Amino acid sequence: MPDSLLTDSWTLQDGISMTVLQNPLRTRILVTGVGKKFYVPPHWHAAHDEIHIVIKGRAIVTQDGVRQIVGPEDGACLTRRGVIHSLEGFPGEELILEETATAPEDTEQKIFFFRNMGAPGMLRSPLGIMQVLYYGDTYPKFPTGLRWLERLVIVALGGWVAPFFGYQLPDKRLRLDPSRFPRDKKD
Structure with missing residues (x-):
């Protein structure tokens, strides 16, 4: 592959x-x-x-x-x-x-998102996927339809739990978009 x-x-x-x-x-x-x-x-x-x-x-x-x-x-x-x-x-x-x-800079980030998702073994790693979703501005739709919960799950699993267990993005050019989280708040 x-x-x-x-x-x-x-x-x-x-x-x-x-x-x-x-x-x-x-x-x-x-x-x-x-x-x-x-x-x-x-x-x-x-x-x-x-x-x-x-x-x-x-x-x-x-x-x-x-x-x-x-x-x-x-x-x-x-x-x-x-x-x-x-x-x-x-x-x-x-x-x-x-x-x-x-926006061209968003297209570039989408490519880094797909590169990370396509990295060997990534699609078999739930915490790895959550980390790519976190950095890639992607939130799954849950049956509850509660956006705050969808965002919380990705931030918690992809932003906190995955790094705690040593997960790292294969391609670190994928970066967190600061517009998603205001500067006065930490994720």
């Missing part, structure tokens, strides 16, 4: 790979349709907006509970910060999906 920290293309799981593209800077997810279905669970971001573009195939994009099927003819799909969203492909179908943020 190529190391996501050293190359611009790596395998996330069987049949799903990610590539960093330039001019403009963005990530491309290639789903071959073989192996597990592509699925990104419901989550939200406190400090950045995302743009998804389906280059080939179809994806189901769910934003705040509204599901829509998006294809190449639909153009850019904008997800504003704070909107709970998920992405999924169709079983057995090829999908090429590109992702950026609305």
Whole structure:
């Protein structure tokens, strides 16, 4: 498996790979349709907006509970910060999906986020995942729908517990966005 920290293309799981593209800077997810279905669970971001573009195939994009099927003819799909969203492909179908943020520095951080998630063994490490979510401005949606609880769990597990047990980000260029936590508060 190529190391996501050293190359611009790596395998996330069987049949799903990610590539960093330039001019403009963005990530491309290639789903071959073989192996597990592509699925990104419901989550939200406190400090950045995302743009998804389906280059080939179809994806189901769910934003705040509204599901829509998006294809190449639909153009850019904008997800504003704070909107709970998920992405999924169709079983057995090829999908090429590109992702950026609305600000170039946020896109760079998203790439560092994906590099950390793609690091060998990371997806099998719950505390490692929590640490990447913490630094990557990503909060899972819980059934309770309580944003303060979703944020607290990520801060506690990713910001405090994971480092206590010696977890460190594989790619330390992923940094905590100070706009998520005011300076007069400590996380």
